[in-house]
Amino acid sequence: xxxxxxxxxxxxxxxxxxxxxxxxxxxxxxxxxxxxxxxxxxxxxxxxxxxxxxxxxxxxxxxxxxxxxxxxxxxxxxxxxxxxxxxxxxxxxxxxxxxxxxxxxxxxxxxxxxxxxxxxxxxxxxxxxxxxx
Numbered sequence: 490x491x492x493x494x495x496x497x498x499x500x501x502x503x504x505x506x507x508x509x510x511x512x513x514x515x516x517x518x519x520x521x522x523x524x525x526x527x528x529x530x531x532x533x534x535x536x537x538x539x540x541x542x543x544x545x546x547x548x549x550x551x552x553x554x555x556x557x558x559x560x561x562x563x564x565x566x567x568x569x570x571x572x573x574x575x576x577x578x579x580x581x582x583x584x585x586x587x588x589x590x591x592x593x594x595x596x597x598x599x600x601x602x603x604x605x606x607x608x609x610x611x612x613x614x615x616x617x618x619x620x621x622x
Contacts, residue, residue: 493518496558514554520622522558526571526614527551528606536609541581543611548589551613560617562589567616568598575602578610 495513507514507525515524527550529536529543537543555561572578579600590596596615606612 496522496554498553498557515558517558517619517622520619522555522560522564522617522619524551524554524615524617526612527554528609528612530609540578540610541585543609544582544585547611547613548585551615555615555617558617558619559621560619564617564620565590565596565615566618568596569614570598570600571603571606571612572600573603573606573610575600582611 494517496515496517497507498514512525515522517523527547529546530550531537531546537546552562555564570582572582582600
């Protein structure tokens with residue numbers, strides 16, 4: 490069986506959130522990294538005030554978790570996003586997505602409409618391949 494290792498960010502940033510809810514920011518299993526859903530939460534856990542700010546912050550939070558495992562957005566192979574109002578939110582998301590993933594080959598992507606994200610309007614989770622693993 491493949492060993493799994495939890496990946497945590499350096500310092501106190503967001504550790505309380507993971508500990509309070511009993512999950513890891515990411516888990517490495519072999520050469521794959523499974524990243525928990527990232528939302529547009531500020532350091533105090535509160536959401537950014539607008540949808541686009543939440544998307545930007547969620548990608549920043551995701552970038553930090555990837556970096557803690559030695560990965561970048563170039564290593565992402567699968568993306569799942571969750572939206573509280575997909576039809577209204579898609580254009581803003583695409584603006585950020587095109588900046589983060591500007592050229593092929595693009596990761597696979599699944600977008601899901603949901604009714605509740607604990608006070609947030611956007612969440613992103615990914616699977617990445619760890620370079621050199």
